[in-house]
Amino acid sequence: MRGVVGIDCGMSNGSEPGTGSDSGSGGGLAPQSTLAPTDLPYRDLFLSLVEELPEAIFIKDLQGRYLFINEVGARYLGKPVEEILGRKDADLMSLEEAQNTLEFDRQTLLAGRTLHAEVHEVLAGVPREWLSTKGVIRREDGQVVGLFGIARDLSPHRRDEEARRHSEALFRAAASSSFDAFFLLRGEQAQLRLLRLNAHAERLLGGAAADLEGHPLLEVPHAAFIAPRALCDEVWRTGVPHDDEVEQALPGRGRRWFRRQLSAVGDCMAVTVRDITEQRENQMRLRLNERMASIGMLAAGVAHEINNPLAFVSSNLSFIGGELRRMELPRDDSRELMDALREAREGAERMRLIVESLRALSRGDPVNTHPLDLHEVLENSVHLAWSRLRSRGRLVRDYGELPLVLGNSVQLAQVFTNLLINAAQALPKQGGEIRLVTHMHGSSQVVVEVRDNGCGIPQENLERVFEPFFTTKPVGEGTGLGLSISHDIIRGLGGSISVDSVEGQGSIFRVFLPVVDTGPLEKPPHEASLRQFA
Structure with missing residues (x-):
């Protein structure tokens, strides 16, 4: 001075x-x-x-x-x-x-x-x-x-600071009471910076506000979908708020659907994000129920139309069997004809069971479960899918000793046939292989594994394979219902189904089913164990 x-x-x-x-x-x-x-x-x-x-x-x-x-x-x-x-x-x-x-x-x-x-x-x-x-x-x-x-x-400064703290407390109280995740971002030349976020936003990003506020949005993993820079620039340029729905994969939570709204406030961007996954799933279930109702009506009609000619076929097969036994034919010819007749009868019986299932579907009847030999169901499924399997590669069976399981043979045959056909479609043109593996899982469940060395499932689709109507097949080649229905069947039988896959290496579908508490099977392991089809 x-x-x-x-x-x-x-x-x-x-x-x-x-x-x-x-x-x-x-x-x-x-x-x-x-x-x-x-x-x-x-x-x-x-x-x-x-x-x-x-x-x-x-x-x-x-x-x-x-x-x-x-x-x-x-x-x-x-x-x-x-x-x-x-x-x-x-x-x-x-x-x-x-x-x-x-x-x-x-x-x-x-x-x-x-x-x-x-x-x-x-x-x-x-x-x-x-x-x-x-x-x-x-x-x-x-x-x-x-x-x-x-x-x-300093009094005005203190009052301003107190007012700021009070305003911030009010903001956090109001934002936390909302069901939406709320973000306030500031636009900078090269990035967007997080200024404020509420408790729902903390849970969405997996971090505390104190650790995230003040940091660039790009530094927060899996947060870029909240406010893409190009979208923010468009909102700033036009001044028109943006409202859309976006799908995002989150670690530990799978794929989720969000409703996203962006509004410009000066050089800041206010963003609200609401998880609408459950709402969309409910909508999909409603659409599925509507489609299934239509399918049920169609199934009733198809079952009625098939039942009459099937009765004629079964009756004629019985008549032919009686006539063949009365005819004096060479032994080899007779055995060959009788084998063909037996297979035709088995096919007719299988069609009858399918017709019964269609009728039950149309009426909404409860599924009847009973103890059954899972290996027999698998063999029936192999026969049903054999026309698809034999031209794509080889099938290897690796059956373990299993007790009886509680299930429905028609429904389980539907599940395993679908898994086998899907595996065959995924095989490469040369060197394709499908392995059917059975073994115990603990003392109360058996496991059936359907393995293939095919193209595998991309990671982004792996969590959606059991969703209704989700398919990666070309239009006209798949409905997206096979795995979804299989998932519902297994769950209805008290079991579960899962999938592991590596793109380019193959997939493993595992079906878990409850056993019948009657001890192990008296008969030895299935004689087809480890048998190979070329």
């Missing part, structure tokens, strides 16, 4: 204290001060500057009299400048306030250097918080002749 020393604080002889003509400039200099006997060319500049500053600025002599104060300081003291100059704090404020001020002055003069402090006091009847700076003024020879002070009122 040595530059203040040269300020002309004197007035012409005969002037009264507090009536200096310079006070009209906003601030004022006390008359006949001993601080600055010389004049400086920067006096007017100094006076102009201190009047533009928001801080209170003043100069006192060693007796504590105000020699200079700007308009801000005078306003805080609650008096005009001319009533302050030449007076002491005891003349301008309460005794307690004056003593506190004088004590800070005394410490500053004793220290001989600039001191800083935060001061809480009541000034002119108003509680205030100050950031106060005081320092000594020296002459050219180093002698202390007074002190200066700069005081900044």
Whole structure:
């Protein structure tokens, strides 16, 4: 503050204290001060500057009299400048306030250097918080002749800070009560930065707000779908809010559907994201139920139309069998004809069971379960799918010893036939192989594995293979219902079905079924174990 020393604080002889003509400039200099006997060319500049500053600025002599104060300081003291100059704090404020001020002055003069402090006091009847700076003024020879002070009122800042905290608390309370994940992003030149997010947004991103706020959005894994930069730029450019639905895969949660809304707020972007996966699944189930109702009506008609000619076929097969037994044919010819007749009867019986299943489907009858030999069901499924299997590769059976399982033979044959056909369709043109593996899983379940070395299932589709109507096959080659229906059948029988797949290496479908608590089978393992079909 040595530059203040040269300020002309004197007035012409005969002037009264507090009536200096310079006070009209906003601030004022006390008359006949001993601080600055010389004049400086920067006096007017100094006076102009201190009047533009928001801080209170003043100069006192060693007796504590105000020699200079700007308009801000005078306003805080609650008096005009001319009533302050030449007076002491005891003349301008309460005794307690004056003593506190004088004590800070005394410490500053004793220290001989600039001191800083935060001061809480009541000034002119108003509680205030100050950031106060005081320092000594020296002459050219180093002698202390007074002190200066700069005081900044922190009360508005404190009020603004408190209001900001209050507003933030209200925002978090309001945002947390919403069912949507809420994000406030600020657009920067090269990125989007997370400013605020609520509790639902924390759960969506898998992190705490304190750890995420202030960070670029791209640094948060799996968060880019919330607000793609190109989409934000479009909303900023047009000013039109954006509303759409987006599908996203999340770690540990699978594929989810979200309703996303973006609105521009200055250089910020307000984004709400709502998980609508359950809603979409309910809609898909409703559509599936509608389709299944139509299929049920169709099934009833088909079952009725097939049943009559099937009865004729079965009756004629019985008649042919009786006639063949009465005919005298060579033994080899007779055996060959009887084998063909037996296979035709088995096929007719299988068709009858399918017709019964179609009727049950159309009526909504409960599924009847009974103990059965799973290997026999698998062999029936192989026969049903053999026309597809034999041209695509080889089938390897690896059957273990299993107890009876609780299930429905027609439904299980439908499941395994579908799995075998899917596996055959995935095989490469050369070197394709399907393995049927059975073994125990613990003591209460058996496992049937249908393995193939085919093309595999892409990772993005792996979690959707059991969804109704989801298919990667060309139009006309698949309905997307096979695996979905198989999943529902196995679940209805008290079991489960899962899939593991590596793209380009193959897939493994595993079917888990409950066993019948009657002990292991009496008969030895299926004689077809480890047998191979070329």
